[in-house]
Amino acid sequence: MKTEQPKRYIAWLVAAYVSCGFAYLAWRVGTVNMDAPWLSLPLYAAEVYGYLSGLLFVLMTFRLSVREVVPPPAGLKVDVFVPTYNESVDLLRRTLLAATRMEYPHVTWLLDDGRRPDMRKLAEDLGCRYLTRDNNSHAKAGNLNHALQFCEGEFIAIFDADHAPRKDFLVKTLGFFRDADVAFVQTPQDFFNIDSFNHRIGKKRVWDEQALFFKVIQRGKDALNAAFFCGSCAIIRRSAVERIGGFATETVTEDVHTAVKLHKLGFKSVYYAESLAFGLAPHSIDTYLKQRMRWGMGAMQVFRRERILFSRGLTLGQRLNYFASALYFFEGWQKLVFFLTPPAVFLSGDLPIAASLNTFLLLFCLYYLLSMLVHLELGRGYNSLLLSEQYAMARFFAFMSTSVGLFRRNIPFAVTDKQLSDTGRMWLWMSPVLVLAGITAISVPMGLYRMHTGSIPVGAGVVTLIWICVTLLTATMVTVYAHRHASNRRTEYRFPLRLPITLTLDGKSYLGLTSDLSPNGALYIGEPIPTLSRGGTVNIAIHLPNLIVCDAASATFVNRSAAWAEKAAAGVAGEATVGLRFNWDAQGNTGALETFLYGSRLQLEMGNLSETETPPLTRLAELLSRDGGAPLLTQNWAPGLLMQPLRAGVLPVVIATIEGAAPLLFSSIELDLDTGATLRRTTKGMATEHTVRLTPTGRLATPTGDFHLYNITPHATTV
CATH class of the missing domain: 3.90.550.10 (Spore Coat Polysaccharide Biosynthesis Protein SpsA; Chain A)
Known part of the structure; x- marks a missing residue:
């Protein structure tokens, strides 16, 4: 097994974080306000928990297999x-x-x-x-x-x-x-x-x-x-x-x-x-939280039953890794302290830290900045501090409840629900966040009054107010996102794939692209079909790698917008949008399409969607080395027909635009490139023919075969 080590500058960053964190927490011991221990001690304990979690995160992510x-x-x-x-x-x-x-x-x-x-x-x-x-x-x-x-x-x-x-x-x-x-x-x-x-x-x-x-x-x-x-x-x-x-x-x-x-x-x-x-x-917050609660309670049970830190058989590295995973589920208590400390300051008038504000901000900001950079860099681009904080708020109460797993011997197994949620259940699961937001908001007028009367120093009050605003903004974002998912009543997932599809009606074929594709339906975007109306039936052919899926479909809606009608009246074809519900036969034609859709990363690769975001120090190093990276696909897609001299028939293809480079053609079969080919491209209802030369650039794997990618170099153009 080989291992991946971080760059040297990241190793220095980690060393600075560990040293600064230790120094900051040592300094914080002398700043604990013993006149308000109910407020200051939990805050210090939460900071110690965060530093310990950070050290374990470094242990688990510094060296990768x-x-x-x-x-x-x-x-x-x-x-x-x-x-x-x-x-x-x-x-x-x-x-x-x-x-x-x-x-x-x-x-x-x-x-x-x-x-x-x-x-x-x-x-x-x-x-x-x-x-x-x-x-x-x-x-x-x-x-x-x-x-x-x-x-x-x-x-x-x-x-x-x-x-x-x-x-x-x-x-x-x-x-x-x-x-x-x-x-x-x-x-x-x-x-x-x-x-x-x-x-x-x-x-x-x-x-x-x-x-x-x-x-x-x-x-x-x-x-x-x-x-x-x-x-x-x-x-x-x-x-x-x-x-x-x-x-x-x-x-x-x-x-x-x-x-x-x-x-x-x-x-x-x-x-x-x-x-x-x-x-x-998990499709919604209730299924998400139920799953995390089961994991948390199970982690507590395993930690207690197997005595992770002290029983024989485990190496030191294994003990610390299992301990880190159990400790993670105590995050809810830490977040509760962080969420409630600002309103507690405003409502009580007590301060949790007895120190000069300037000194505290200098040391805290340095430590917090190093902590953020370490988590982003060692996260290799998969981390997102803003989004992680939103999910931490969404689950803080659920994680607090998992602590009972340390004491309960019998916890029922709960299967993660695969069905849709409803808005009522969403509000129930969001209630801890809403109560927290309510308490926080209520404390603001009292805090402003205390700042005005001088019972809270203005500097400390401003810092507390900023902290409160961040909490309220995070709660709002979590609530809006949770409500949006509870309101989504779509019964099945639609893959955002652009695949060539031909619709045939009254002996004439129309070329377009799929959008929101599922085994049972799709959205067609392409050449308008004048005689098709809602409820009408058309024959379809979806062109997959090494496979053409053919059957009939019913139109659930047909685009008849004013803009489309104006274009038609002016003699401009424009694009049509048609909702399709596939009418699969009794033999189960969906098998081929299901095989293609499930079990690949095509929707990310074809849409050029990345799972990572370059961390700041890594991005700076790339800029200094002038490594700009590969060009990205835009979302500018068009269907096309490729006429090859050495192959029979016409091949429907998909064409995408690349920023600053030649267009890219997606073919479901490997092409014969000995000679040029004629490409008929349809963009917004307008068809143009090009004599092109194709240069292979790569492949995208799918369960039914590979999509073949080619750069398109035009030779001449005729309309």
Whole structure:
């Protein structure tokens, strides 16, 4: 295993942060206001907690593992487990389709704890083994242990009901088991529904609240042989699980608990950081918080039961890593102190710090600046301080409640809800934030009065007021975002993919692009179809890599705006927008489209959306080295038809514009480039033909094949 070390200037930054933090907290001991211990001691304890968490963050992220794929040996026996309880048939269908089509021989099992006849039929239709039991003892862990009695595989791959694996999952993970001491291989849990509560979408970036853990922290844990088993998107050695008596059943987080037991016996873990499966992230704040509460309570249970810091079998690095993960769930108490300290100052008139304001601000700002830079740089661009604070506020009360896991022995296992939320439940889960915001807002008039009368120094009052404004702004942003997701009633995720699609009506074909594509419908943007109206039926053909999906669709709406009508009256075609609901036949034509949509990162790659944002010091180093990076795609898309001299027929393609460079063409097949080709491009309803030369630039992988990318160099143009 290789490791990735940070740049030297980041190492110096870390050293400065550690030294400055220690000096600041040592200085703060003498500034504790013992005339108001109820206010000053909790604040100091919260600052100590933050520094300790920062040190553990440095431990987990300073050095990251770099794993290279090891080819798997032939002849291994592999079973694939997909446990389910109450998930829908559609959701399971997509996961099982992807699981059965994985490369490398294996047997796929549907483990149904819901005992549903439609699940049995689904397994039979897709060629999977079906298994159920007469009770739900020990929830998911019990389901997995029950299945171990009926299979013979040397290795068990596990996917949650919503996680669709890539076809190369087994090929890229099995080879690590050539080392007989490796007990499990974990890969990232990535998510396809980038409109979830976990995600924030910007112009060039999709930020995932869990990405820092799965893309950075887990790699740091792996460098210390302390990577977690996360219960999905993983493969585990059967004999190792049998050594610990099966998957752990004593806590509600069977995955982490199982990892602890395996590490205690001296087994190794492997974390391979490439996303090889894609699932469904929590869609709203209630499902998000329920999931985090289960994780937190499970972490408390594991910490107490396994005596992480003092029991035998774990290395120092493993102890500290598991301790860091348990300590993380006490963040809620720290945040409560930070949120309530400013209103407490205004309402009581007491100050928590007995020191010169100028001295405090100088030392605090230096320490806080170093802390921010360390978290951004060691986060490798996956961190976002502003967004992280919003999520910390959203979950602070939920994390506080997980503390009961230290004392409760029996905590019921709760399956993460995959269904839509409702606005009423959203307000219930947001109530701690709203109460906090109300208390904070009420304190402002009293604080202004105390500043006016001189009972609170003006300087301290201004700092407190700024702190309050930040808290109220954060609460407002969290509330607005949570309400927006609770109000979203869309029943299925729509992929923002631009794919060539042709609609045929009355013997004439019309070319356009998909938008908001799902297995059951799409938005068509392209050439107008004069005779199509709402409720009408058209034949469709979606051009995927190595595959054309054909069937019929009903128009749910047809663009008939005033602007479109004015263009039509003036003889200008313009663009039409048509909502399509696919009318799949009884044989289940959706299988091909589902296979294509689920189990890849195409929506990020084709949309040129990055998961990271360059940290400030790294960006400065790039500017000094004059490394501007690669050009980015704009969102300027157009459909086109490519007429190739050496191939029969016409190939629909997608064309995107690149900032400062040639347009880029996406083809579903590899093109013959011996001669030039004629490209018919449609932009806003206007068609132009170009004689072009295409230069290959790369490929985008999808479950049905590769999209081939070409730079377009025009030779001549005719209209």
